[in-house]
Amino acid sequence: MDSKKFEDPTQDEVKDLKIEFAPGCFDNFDGTQEELDALIADIKNMIVRGEFDEKSRQLTEEDFDELPEDVQEKLANFFEDTPKRKLQ
Secondary structure (H helix, E strand, C coil): CCCCCCCCCCHHHHHHCCCCCCCCCCCCCCCCHHHHHHHHHHHHHHHHHCCCCCCCCCCCHHHHHHCCHHHHHHHHHHHHHCCCCCCC
16 A cells, blocks of 8 residues: 555455554543443444544644643653654
């Protein structure tokens, strides 16, 4: 899928898609294990069906400000630690 956009995979490519969640990404989830399993399944199904992009939206500054302080810190650290890609 090197030359395609993420939203343009074939059905065979979607079947081979591996979805991984970062360790700790659900640490702040407030619910049962069954609810978490259902949430993860919903996320995976949205990606496979091609609905993930259309149901997503960017986080606004107001949204960010409403997040708990520890979540804000984790997001800030993630983006600071993410290596920047250099275009050639």
